[in-house]
Amino acid sequence: MPQKKQEYVIAWIELKGQRFEILVRPDPAFKYKEGEEIPVSDILWSDTIYKDVRRGLKASPDALKKAFGTDDINAIAKRILKEGQIQITEEERRRITEMKRRQVITYIARNAVDPKTGTPIPESRIEALFEELGIGVDPFRPVEAQALEAIKRIAMTMPIKIARALLEIIIPSQYASRAIGEIKRLGDVKKTSWLDNGDLKVELEIPAGMQLEVIDRVQSLAKGQAQVNVKVIR
Numbered sequence: 001m002p003q004k005k006q007e008y009v010i011a012w013i014e015l016k017g018q019r020f021e022i023l024v025r026p027d028p029a030f031k032y033k034e035g036e037e038i039p040v041s042d043i044l045w046s047d048t049i050y051k052d053v054r055r056g057l058k059a060s061p062d063a064l065k066k067a068f069g070t071d072d073i074n075a076i077a078k079r080i081l082k083e084g085q086i087q088i089t090e091e092e093r094r095r096i097t098e099m100k101r102r103q104v105i106t107y108i109a110r111n112a113v114d115p116k117t118g119t120p121i122p123e124s125r126i127e128a129l130f131e132e133l134g135i136g137v138d139p140f141r142p143v144e145a146q147a148l149e150a151i152k153r154i155a156m157t158m159p160i161k162i163a164r165a166l167l168e169i170i171i172p173s174q175y176a177s178r179a180i181g182e183i184k185r186l187g188d189v190k191k192t193s194w195l196d197n198g199d200l201k202v203e204l205e206i207p208a209g210m211q212l213e214v215i216d217r218v219q220s221l222a223k224g225q226a227q228v229n230v231k232v233i234r
Contacts, residue, residue, distance in 0.1 A: 007025065007045070008023045008024060008025055008026070008045035009023075009024060009026045009029070009086060009087040009088065010022070010023060010024075010053050010086075010087040011023075011024045011029060011080050011081055011084055011085065011086045011087070012080065012084050012085055012087075013079065013080045013083055013084030013085070014084075015067040015068070016066060016067045018051060018059075018063060018067060019051060019052070020049055020050070020051060020059055020063075020064070020067065020068075020076070020080060021049070021050040021051065021052065021053045021080075022044060022045075022046075022048070022049060022050065022076075022077050022080055023044070023045035023046050023048075023050075023053060024043050024044060024045055024077075024081070024086070025042070025043055025044075025045055026086070026088075026092065028042050028043045029043050029081060029086055030086065030096060030139075030140075032081050032082075033081055033082065033086065033140060034140075034142075035142070040074045040077050040078055040081075041074075043077070043081065044073075044077055047073050048073075049064060049073060049076055049077075051063070064076060093139060096139040097137055097138075097139040099139075100137050100138070100139050100141075100143065100146075101130070101137040103143045104137055104143055104146050104147045104150060105123055105126050105127050105130065106123065107143050107144065107147040108121070108126050108147050108150060108151060108154075108209070109121060109122065109123040109126055109209050110207045110209040110210050111147070111162050111163070111207040111208065111209050112151060112160050112161060112162050112163065112208070112209055113160070113161065113163045113165075113208040113209060114158075114159050114160065115159050115160070115161045115163070116159050118163070118165075118208070118230075119211075120208065120209040120210075120211060120212060121160060121209070126154070129154050129157065129158075130150070132157075133153050133154065133157065135150050135153055135154075148162070162208075163207075163208035163209075164205055164206070164207060164208055165205070165206055165207070165208040165210075165211050165230055165231065166190070166203060166204070166205050166230075166231045167187075167202075167203070167204045167205075167206065167211070167214065167215070167218075167228055167229070167230055167231075168201070168202075168203055168228070168229040168230075168231070169183065169201070169202045169203075169204060169218055169226055169227070169228050169229075170195070170199050170200070170201050170202075170226065170227040170228075171183075171199060171200045171201075171202070171218075171221070171222050171226050172199055172222060172225050172226070173197065173198030173199050173200070175221060175222045175223065175225070175226075176194075176198070176199065176200035178221070179200070179218075179221040179222060180192070180200060180202070182217070182221055183202055183204060183218065183221070186204065186206065186214050186217060186218070187204045187205055187206035187207075187210075187214065188204070188205040188206070189202060189203070189204055189205075190203040190204070190205055191203040211230055215228050215230075
């Protein structure tokens with residue numbers, strides 16, 4: 001019979017020489033710690049601040065005010081989630097670590113290029129380098145910070161750098177009005193102008209590693225008739 005998934009875990013913090021604990025739902029708690037905007041009410045399993053969950057000992061209002069400057073449960077829970085620790089099983093740690101690893105690899109693939117050629121580096125190559133170099137991932141640290149550290153390691157083996165690309169795109173007039181909304185969702189539009197013949201000219205800044213993906217999408221919108229000039233700008 002399959003084991004029932006644990007419905008809550010303990011999050012805790014130590015302040016002023018005391019330990020404070022709360023019961024939280026694991027998935028939203030981990031997402032909140034990662035920076036996702038989630039109502040605390042969706043994370044808390046119970047509206048109680050404990051000094052020892054397992055013994056059922058609650059923290060006193062005086063202890064809360066001394067440590068946190070308030071006895072407001074939501075405010076205290078936010079601080080515990082952001083600054084404290086969350087209990088985690090080995091299975092959950094493996095799952096979250098692998099998910100974070102994929103996010104870091106994808107970030108690098110989308111934002112880094114070979115500085116000699118200006119071309120993106122495939123995810124498969126980056127993943128292979130993670131294996132070769134033994135690059136680990138922390139399940140609770142931000143993706144960008146870990147990606148930048150990984151790039152420093154990779155740079156010792158092969159040319160790589162974070163870059164942005166500026167695309168100069170010209171969309172034929174018959175596709176322009178329908179394409180512009182989608183193009184704005186593909187990156188940071190720096191400039192738009194209408195040419196004398198009715199064609200639309202757009203300057204679009206994107207992560208350099210997304211060049212091929214964005215160009216394919218632009219050509220799909222313009223039925224293969226778009227003109228795209230790529231310039232890696234940093």
